[in-house]
Amino acid sequence: MASQSSGRRVTAADIARSLGVSRATVGFVLNETPGQTISPATTARVLAEARRLGYRPHIAARALASGRSHLVLLVLPDWPIEHSLRENIDEATQALDEHGYTLITFTPHEGARSRPLWETLQPDVVMGLLRFPAPLIRSMREAGVERIIPDPDEASNTRYSEGGPRLQVEHLHELGHRRLGFARPGDPRLVELADAREAAATAAAVNLGLEAPRTLEPVCVGSELDPPVQAWVDAGITGVVAFNDDVAAAIIGAAARAGIAVPRSLSVVGHDDTPTALMFEPRISSVQIDSTGLGHYLAALAIHALDGTPTPDWEQTSAVTLISRESTSVSPSTQE
């Protein structure tokens, strides 16, 4: 337990010296190196001495010698998913920690001119939630990153964004809504994800025999989107699939100003189940993502890439749920 408060750091050599054994022996014990037979007695002595001296392996030295940094870099898009994402990053962190890897998150912002973290950190794996654009992949490869998830050379299997929109559409459909709108966020950073979600929503609608949802031009938070919402209602749209809870809130606000009652005249479903959804008047129906599952899935993906463990299946490990609140109700046309 004790550790020299201000002296040099304790190395494996210190343990060896203090015990009168060789450095190699210490290394074998501490790493449980396979193929090496160390007597239980020696093993115990080494471990005890390591603890006594407060030994901590020097990660830089380990990385240099072993050639692996034991770092996993999770590249986060700057989505405001925050709330659910945070939790599953935790899960993933822990799962990876148990395998001796450290998960570090990183959000490459457009504005920032600093070097991407994979260049400085030289992680063993770089993971992302969506496929990486080609220039980024090139940058990673040049920086010596050999494992990239999702694998740029394989057909995409990232379907994180499909389940939610489908649930949103199905929810509105069950309530009798037949003409839907899709409300996009104004934030340019979200374009990619919005595209994915809109495509999923459209697919789900068409699948149910509905016409494809009309798209509301990007919503600028705080801007005047009252007229467009009015136009939607005039066009017979009764249900709105919102990109996320914030967009849903914006639509509801606009509706309120335009004198459109929510949910009586217009139902709105959010996505991500953020705290906003609960705090709004009316409370927003939303899609909750199983963060724990996603976290484990992420970790499993990384470990797979590192150890060759079989790739886990996303559908099995995670799920999305629709939480019905007061912002959605039976379609007015059904009410007659």
Next chain:
Amino acid sequence: MASQSSGRRVTAADIARSLGVSRATVGFVLNETPGQTISPATTARVLAEARRLGYRPHIAARALASGRSHLVLLVLPDWPIEHSLRENIDEATQALDEHGYTLITFTPHEGARSRPLWETLQPDVVMGLLRFPAPLIRSMREAGVERIIPDPDEASNTRYSEGGPRLQVEHLHELGHRRLGFARPGDPRLVELADAREAAATAAAVNLGLEAPRTLEPVCVGSELDPPVQAWVDAGITGVVAFNDDVAAAIIGAAARAGIAVPRSLSVVGHDDTPTALMFEPRISSVQIDSTGLGHYLAALAIHALDGTPTPDWEQTSAVTLISRESTSVSPSTQE
């Protein structure tokens, strides 16, 4: 530009060999080692060859040789400040990058049982926004972290949380409000920060000759806080200093349900100027934090600790601003 796509990595020795100079020379050029005189011609050749071969220094080796990891670990509390914080982390990241350091953020969650990142990462500095509790400091020290910010051995100078609440109180005071309430968040993770903000608000109120704001018992998002708000109004409170925009939104929602007009009968000021503030009906007056300034401040603190540069002054480098919107207006008592 070219880099061997699958071979071994390019080392400084490769450059030296390819150029017929010594490894030391290459090192001196690449590090611009002070006290070494390398001819411009050689310097140029080395740099050109480094670029041509696609040389990237091996950070683990560098860390091992130099004894410094060149990592700065920013420990984030799990506040939902997100919005403003994210931006200034960016600023800090960049500022540190320019000094050759990499900023990594980390949120030690209560539930997570994985090792704290300073043990695995062995950063040169660990920074936090508030003072660290003693056990954490011990853990850092044991892990070999020598620089901790804020310095545990010095009197606290972390006043990140003072300016905002003061502005909130002053704003309400200027509008004629004389009896204020302070609305706290329900989230237990925020207790510490809420304490700090409430203390600052109280101090500001007393300083203006007001009585100390009454505290609203922790607000559970989505819970029924209508009665307490009603009680406040009955007690003559006309202005509410909310811990943050979310709490402000909750208060406004409760007021709406209780039939209390905002801002006519009750003014509410938020904090942090999150997107929520803009999206709410009415739009919430809030305190905006100069994130760029805070970011630079954080970076400056770290660089100070590393290089001995003079400690920057927080007041000078950053600022808070009150943004007045529709959730606050002149006190009803003044209107008579």
Next chain:
DNA sequence: AATTTCAACTAGCGCGAGCTAGTTACGCTC
């Protein structure tokens, strides 16, 4: 001309851990 100075380089150690290629010494067989 002898000495000093200094720009411009180089040889090579050390950082701490991983790990290969040994070296003992002991037990067991024939």
Next chain:
DNA sequence: GAGCGTAACTAGCTCGCGCTAGTTGAAATT
């Protein structure tokens, strides 16, 4: 009691880089 196998260990190289302690040769000084 020689031969063999193997448990239990060790010497020492390696990883890539930082950097000290030189070496060299030419210009400047006395």
